[in-house]
Amino acid sequence: MTKVGERYLEVDPWTVVESSFRPELGRVSESIFSLANEYMGVRGYFEEGYSGDRLLGSYFNGFYEEIQVIQPAAYKGMIAKSRFMVNTIDWLYTRIQLDGETLDLAKSKFTNFRRVLDFRTGTLYREFIWETRSGKWLKIVFWRLLSMVEPNLGCQRITVSPLNFSGLVEMQLGLDFSPLHEATAQNFWSCEERQQQENIVALLGKTNSLGHQLFSAFSLKLGAPVQAKLVEGEKYIGLKFILELSQDKSIDIDKIVTNYADKNRNTPSREVWKTGMKQALKNQDLSFETVLKQHTSYWSEVWRTSDITIEGDPENQQGIRFCIFQLHQTLHGADSNSNIGAKGLTGEAYNGHTFWDTETYCLPFYMFNNAKAARNLLQFRYRTLPQAQERARELDCQGAFYPIATIDGNEGCGLWQHASLQLQVGSAVAYGIWHYTKVCNDDDFLYNQGIEMLIEISRCYASRGQWGPRTGEFGFYGVMGPDEFHMMVHNNCYLNFMAKKTFEFTLRTIKRMKTSCQELLLKVEQKTSLQPSELETWQH
Known part of the structure; x- marks a missing residue:
């Protein structure tokens, strides 16, 4: 079909513009209109x-939780636990009431809906007119951004x-740790501390x-004087207040949010x-x-250096800029510990795995646009090489x-045929x-990490492959x-060819190091216990 x-x-x-809301496509829109800043x-x-129907999702790069993997039968190499990018906090939490009616676009009457993802400013903009049961019309505009600076x-x-x-109009803005991680229908959070400190x-x-x-x-900046009341729950804290509105006059409510993710479980909560x-x-x-000004300036520089123009094809012009936008959102070298999950930071599919x-x-x-991010x-x-070595031992290699599939260097795929057979x-x-190294001329990285x-990958292939009993060839x-x-x-043709090229590149690099940086070669030989007999095996 x-x-x-x-x-x-x-x-x-x-x-990307959505000029009318279609609930049946709501989740698709949520993914398309996602924002990120790598962190x-x-x-x-x-x-x-x-x-x-929706997926309320808020994620942090490399921030994960763990669940047990229940296997129908246990065999060597099958994983017993898997780590995944966990759904976190709804830091955009907002509730609005007018004449006792709570705003909810699944139930409320509204017109003039428009949602815009702007590549030039890196912002998501949404507006509509809420028509209440009491006959009042309230235009509401939402803007959001995740600073690239x-x-x-x-x-x-x-x-x-x-x-x-x-x-x-009554409003409540807050922070909420209660959203479920949809893939497991669980909430993985407890709240250690909550408080209001001056305006924060x-x-x-x-x-x-x-x-x-x-x-x-978060801290609030309001375009009108209000008395805000602190509201607390088991996994929530926020401020509730009442705004006095005058016809045809707009009021801005700005929420400045700071999120800090600590990935070291040994760090004390107070720290x-x-x-x-x-x-x-x-x-x-x-x-x-x-x-917004700083954020827009960042994106202006991105487009100055990385834009691709396609004349006469408006659909692909939009498409290629959307791709560039998503790649920069997902990774731009801000954090050396970051990687790219299969769905970026847009949802739970593939568990945030690389x-x-x-x-x-x-x-x-990234090699052609951001060498730092590529490295x-x-x-x-390289940082997860020890986990890869441990995985080899689990598979008798x-x-x-x-x-x-991984988020922390350990195997995260529970399907044995993928985890154990894809080499x-x-x-x-x-x-x-x-x-x-060919494009960026980074010999420092090649000769040190x-x-x-390359040596450890070649070792794995040499131990996993076999010599054909009929042809005498390695495969x-x-x-x-x-x-x-x-x-x-x-x-498999692809695997055999790429393994062959891996052996060849490893041997060429060692040969170059013998003449250009013998001390570094000696260091890596000692660290990996590389034997001359291994090099002879890889040459055949």
């Missing part, structure tokens, strides 16, 4: 609450404009299994709170306009067996090292190729 895409978004060279990401969900900073602006009345409202959450901690705080509060105190004096697609498909973009991606593989990840890492990975038996449709395949 032919698959035909349904167009419901406007074609525009610099924006954190948030889906394009309605922050004012929505009782219809200050990774811990997120901003929200809500503008309310009464069109046919003057009166009171703050909350500290801790994951139940691994004990990772997330600090979140996490202290670090997060220090950042929140620094950010509280910022205005929405100042943050696959071999990163080195094969994503790395080339960070390969540094992730030598060297390093890189996982098919191409190591060759993808080797290819990434080759491609990066890259060569160590791989009982594998799953990268097409992922056939298992227990012998001599």
